[in-house]
Protein backbone atom coordinates (compact mmCIF):
# COMPACT_ATOMS: atom_id res chain seq x y z
CA UNK A 1 0.00 0.00 0.00
CA UNK A 2 1.16 3.48 -0.81
CA UNK A 3 2.20 5.54 2.16
CA UNK A 4 -0.21 8.12 3.52
CA UNK A 5 -0.23 11.68 2.24
CA UNK A 6 -0.86 14.13 5.05
CA UNK A 7 -1.48 17.85 5.28
CA UNK A 8 -1.19 19.03 8.86
CA UNK A 9 -1.89 22.54 10.09
CA UNK A 10 -0.01 23.96 13.02
CA UNK A 11 -2.03 26.85 14.37
CA UNK A 12 0.53 27.57 17.11
CA UNK A 13 -0.76 30.15 19.62
CA UNK A 14 -3.32 31.64 17.27
CA UNK A 15 -7.13 31.90 16.93
CA UNK A 16 -9.86 32.26 19.49
CA UNK A 17 -12.00 29.21 20.14
CA UNK A 18 -14.79 30.61 18.01
CA UNK A 19 -12.55 31.42 15.05
CA UNK A 20 -10.70 28.12 15.38
CA UNK A 21 -13.83 25.98 15.28
CA UNK A 22 -15.10 27.96 12.31
CA UNK A 23 -11.78 27.53 10.49
CA UNK A 24 -11.80 23.74 10.95
CA UNK A 25 -15.44 23.51 9.88
CA UNK A 26 -14.84 25.65 6.79
CA UNK A 27 -11.95 23.40 5.79
CA UNK A 28 -14.00 20.28 6.41
CA UNK A 29 -16.87 21.57 4.29
CA UNK A 30 -14.76 22.30 1.23
CA UNK A 31 -11.91 19.82 1.37
CA UNK A 32 -11.88 17.24 -1.37
CA UNK A 33 -9.60 14.53 -0.17
CA UNK A 34 -8.19 11.83 -2.39
CA UNK A 35 -8.19 8.22 -1.29
CA UNK A 36 -4.85 8.31 0.44
CA UNK A 37 -4.90 11.89 1.74
CA UNK A 38 -5.74 13.01 5.26
CA UNK A 39 -5.76 16.31 7.13
CA UNK A 40 -4.69 17.02 10.70
CA UNK A 41 -5.45 20.22 12.63
CA UNK A 42 -2.79 21.04 15.21
CA UNK A 43 -4.72 23.36 17.51
CA UNK A 44 -4.18 25.09 20.87
CA UNK A 45 -4.95 22.94 23.92
CA UNK A 46 -8.04 24.99 24.77
CA UNK A 47 -9.53 24.20 21.33
CA UNK A 48 -8.86 20.46 21.12
CA UNK A 49 -12.19 19.21 22.34
CA UNK A 50 -14.35 21.74 20.50
CA UNK A 51 -12.52 21.30 17.19
CA UNK A 52 -12.74 17.55 17.56
CA UNK A 53 -16.50 17.83 18.13
CA UNK A 54 -16.79 20.39 15.33
CA UNK A 55 -15.33 18.12 12.67
CA UNK A 56 -17.20 15.10 13.98
CA UNK A 57 -16.40 11.51 13.16
CA UNK A 58 -14.09 11.25 10.22
CA UNK A 59 -11.44 8.88 9.06
CA UNK A 60 -9.74 11.62 7.05
CA UNK A 61 -9.73 14.54 9.46
CA UNK A 62 -7.94 14.48 12.81
CA UNK A 63 -6.99 16.85 15.57
CA UNK A 64 -3.52 17.06 17.08
CA UNK A 65 -2.23 18.62 20.27
CA UNK A 66 0.87 20.77 19.82
CA UNK A 67 2.61 19.34 22.84
CA UNK A 68 2.04 17.27 25.96
CA UNK A 69 3.94 16.10 29.01
CA UNK A 70 5.77 12.78 29.09
CA UNK A 71 4.56 11.99 32.62
CA UNK A 72 1.34 10.12 33.30
CA UNK A 73 0.01 12.76 35.69
CA UNK A 74 0.69 14.56 38.94
CA UNK A 75 2.23 17.84 40.07
CA UNK A 76 3.05 19.42 36.69
CA UNK A 77 1.29 22.77 36.77
CA UNK A 78 0.18 23.97 33.36
CA UNK A 79 0.82 20.71 31.55
CA UNK A 80 -1.48 18.24 29.81
CA UNK A 81 -1.10 14.46 29.69
CA UNK A 82 -1.54 11.75 27.10
CA UNK A 83 -4.45 10.42 29.09
CA UNK A 84 -6.22 13.77 28.92
CA UNK A 85 -5.87 13.74 25.15
CA UNK A 86 -7.16 10.16 24.97
CA UNK A 87 -10.13 11.23 27.08
CA UNK A 88 -11.26 13.61 24.35
CA UNK A 89 -10.33 11.24 21.50
CA UNK A 90 -7.34 13.26 20.33
CA UNK A 91 -5.02 10.75 18.75
CA UNK A 92 -2.16 12.88 17.41
CA UNK A 93 0.45 15.11 18.98
CA UNK A 94 3.11 17.35 17.42
CA UNK A 95 6.41 16.72 19.22
CA UNK A 96 9.81 18.34 19.05
CA UNK A 97 8.74 21.40 17.10
CA UNK A 98 11.69 23.77 16.78
CA UNK A 99 9.81 26.40 18.80
CA UNK A 100 9.47 23.89 21.65
CA UNK A 101 13.15 23.02 21.31
CA UNK A 102 14.40 26.60 21.07
CA UNK A 103 12.02 28.66 23.21
CA UNK A 104 11.08 26.07 25.81
CA UNK A 105 14.39 24.23 25.98
CA UNK A 106 13.14 20.79 25.02
CA UNK A 107 16.10 18.54 24.33
CA UNK A 108 16.37 15.28 22.44
CA UNK A 109 16.02 13.23 25.61
CA UNK A 110 12.81 14.95 26.64
CA UNK A 111 11.40 14.60 23.14
CA UNK A 112 12.34 10.90 23.01
CA UNK A 113 10.44 10.40 26.28
CA UNK A 114 7.40 12.16 24.85
CA UNK A 115 7.56 10.02 21.71
CA UNK A 116 7.50 6.89 23.87
CA UNK A 117 4.67 8.24 25.97
CA UNK A 118 2.66 8.93 22.81
CA UNK A 119 3.23 5.46 21.40
CA UNK A 120 2.44 3.81 24.75
CA UNK A 121 -0.88 5.67 24.76
CA UNK A 122 -1.73 4.93 21.14
CA UNK A 123 -1.27 8.56 20.15
CA UNK A 124 0.50 9.19 16.84
CA UNK A 125 3.51 11.47 17.23
CA UNK A 126 4.25 13.99 14.50
CA UNK A 127 7.96 14.23 15.14
CA UNK A 128 9.59 17.47 14.00
CA UNK A 129 13.23 17.89 13.12
CA UNK A 130 15.29 20.36 11.11
CA UNK A 131 18.41 22.46 11.20
CA UNK A 132 19.05 26.16 11.92
CA UNK A 133 20.49 28.42 9.22
CA UNK A 134 24.04 28.24 10.58
CA UNK A 135 24.06 24.46 10.24
CA UNK A 136 22.51 24.63 6.77
CA UNK A 137 25.29 26.99 5.69
CA UNK A 138 27.98 24.80 7.23
CA UNK A 139 26.70 21.93 5.08
CA UNK A 140 26.44 19.70 8.14
CA UNK A 141 22.66 19.58 8.00
CA UNK A 142 22.40 15.93 7.06
CA UNK A 143 24.34 14.77 10.11
CA UNK A 144 22.45 17.29 12.28
CA UNK A 145 19.07 15.91 11.24
CA UNK A 146 20.40 12.34 11.44
CA UNK A 147 21.31 12.96 15.08
CA UNK A 148 17.82 14.31 15.80
CA UNK A 149 16.26 11.17 14.33
CA UNK A 150 18.65 8.90 16.17
CA UNK A 151 18.15 10.58 19.53
CA UNK A 152 14.44 11.30 19.25
CA UNK A 153 13.06 8.26 17.44
CA UNK A 154 15.49 5.44 16.91
CA UNK A 155 14.99 4.03 20.41
CA UNK A 156 11.64 2.72 19.14
CA UNK A 157 11.11 -0.86 18.06
CA UNK A 158 10.36 -1.37 14.36
CA UNK A 159 6.70 -1.95 15.18
CA UNK A 160 6.44 1.28 17.15
CA UNK A 161 8.47 3.29 14.68
CA UNK A 162 6.00 2.39 11.96
CA UNK A 163 3.36 4.46 13.82
CA UNK A 164 5.33 7.71 13.63
CA UNK A 165 4.82 10.64 11.24
CA UNK A 166 7.93 12.76 10.59
CA UNK A 167 8.02 16.44 9.69
CA UNK A 168 11.23 17.93 8.35
CA UNK A 169 11.17 21.63 9.11
CA UNK A 170 14.34 23.60 8.44
CA UNK A 171 14.27 26.34 11.07
CA UNK A 172 15.43 28.96 8.58
CA UNK A 173 12.26 28.38 6.58
CA UNK A 174 9.74 28.56 9.44
CA UNK A 175 7.66 31.72 9.42
CA UNK A 176 10.32 33.49 7.35
CA UNK A 177 8.74 33.24 3.93
CA UNK A 178 11.96 31.50 2.86
CA UNK A 179 11.03 28.01 1.68
CA UNK A 180 13.38 25.15 1.05
CA UNK A 181 13.45 24.51 -2.68
CA UNK A 182 11.74 21.30 -3.80
CA UNK A 183 15.23 19.91 -4.49
CA UNK A 184 16.48 20.84 -1.02
CA UNK A 185 13.45 19.19 0.58
CA UNK A 186 13.73 16.09 -1.59
CA UNK A 187 17.45 15.72 -0.86
CA UNK A 188 17.04 15.51 2.90
CA UNK A 189 13.77 13.56 2.82
CA UNK A 190 15.46 10.93 0.71
CA UNK A 191 18.42 10.83 3.07
CA UNK A 192 16.07 10.42 6.03
CA UNK A 193 14.30 7.56 4.34
CA UNK A 194 17.70 6.01 3.76
CA UNK A 195 18.51 6.32 7.47
CA UNK A 196 15.22 4.62 8.34
CA UNK A 197 15.98 1.81 5.90
CA UNK A 198 19.36 1.31 7.51
CA UNK A 199 18.03 1.38 11.07
CA UNK A 200 14.84 -0.62 10.43
CA UNK A 201 14.11 -1.87 6.92
CA UNK A 202 13.04 -0.72 3.47
CA UNK A 203 9.40 -1.63 4.00
CA UNK A 204 9.10 0.55 7.10
CA UNK A 205 11.02 3.37 5.40
CA UNK A 206 8.72 3.22 2.38
CA UNK A 207 5.65 3.40 4.58
CA UNK A 208 6.81 6.34 6.72
CA UNK A 209 5.13 9.64 5.87
CA UNK A 210 7.71 12.43 5.84
CA UNK A 211 6.15 15.89 5.68
CA UNK A 212 7.89 19.12 4.77
CA UNK A 213 7.32 22.25 6.87
CA UNK A 214 8.54 25.82 6.57
CA UNK A 215 6.60 28.52 4.72
CA UNK A 216 4.45 26.10 2.72
CA UNK A 217 2.00 28.25 0.75
CA UNK A 218 -0.53 27.77 -2.03
CA UNK A 219 2.12 29.04 -4.48
CA UNK A 220 4.81 26.48 -3.60
CA UNK A 221 2.84 23.49 -2.30
CA UNK A 222 2.39 21.64 -5.57
CA UNK A 223 6.05 21.68 -6.46
CA UNK A 224 7.11 20.57 -2.98
CA UNK A 225 4.53 17.78 -2.87
CA UNK A 226 5.52 16.53 -6.30
CA UNK A 227 8.87 15.39 -4.93
CA UNK A 228 8.94 11.59 -4.56
CA UNK A 229 9.91 11.62 -0.87
CA UNK A 230 7.74 14.55 0.25
CA UNK A 231 4.51 13.06 1.57
CA UNK A 232 2.72 16.25 2.53
CA UNK A 233 3.24 19.29 4.67
CA UNK A 234 3.18 20.73 8.16
CA UNK A 235 1.78 24.19 7.59
CA UNK A 236 1.93 27.09 10.03
CA UNK A 237 0.86 30.55 8.87
CA UNK A 238 -1.02 29.39 5.78
CA UNK A 239 -3.14 26.95 7.83
CA UNK A 240 -4.85 29.89 9.54
CA UNK A 241 -6.84 30.90 6.46
CA UNK A 242 -9.31 28.32 5.17
CA UNK A 243 -8.81 29.40 1.58
CA UNK A 244 -5.01 29.03 1.70
CA UNK A 245 -5.07 25.80 3.66
CA UNK A 246 -7.60 24.33 1.24
CA UNK A 247 -5.43 25.33 -1.71
CA UNK A 248 -2.51 23.54 -0.08
CA UNK A 249 -4.64 20.47 0.64
CA UNK A 250 -5.79 20.40 -2.96
CA UNK A 251 -2.19 20.69 -4.18
CA UNK A 252 -1.56 17.22 -2.76
Ligand code: PGA
Nearest residue numbers: 174175214215235236237
Ligand atom coordinates in the same frame (compact mmCIF):
# COMPACT_ATOMS: atom_id res chain seq x y z
P1 PGA B 1 5.18 28.21 8.73
O1 PGA B 1 5.32 27.27 10.04
O2 PGA B 1 4.40 27.44 7.72
O3 PGA B 1 4.45 29.44 9.21
O4 PGA B 1 6.57 28.51 8.27
C1 PGA B 1 5.56 25.92 9.92
C2 PGA B 1 5.69 25.28 11.29
O5 PGA B 1 6.31 25.89 12.17
O6 PGA B 1 5.18 24.17 11.52
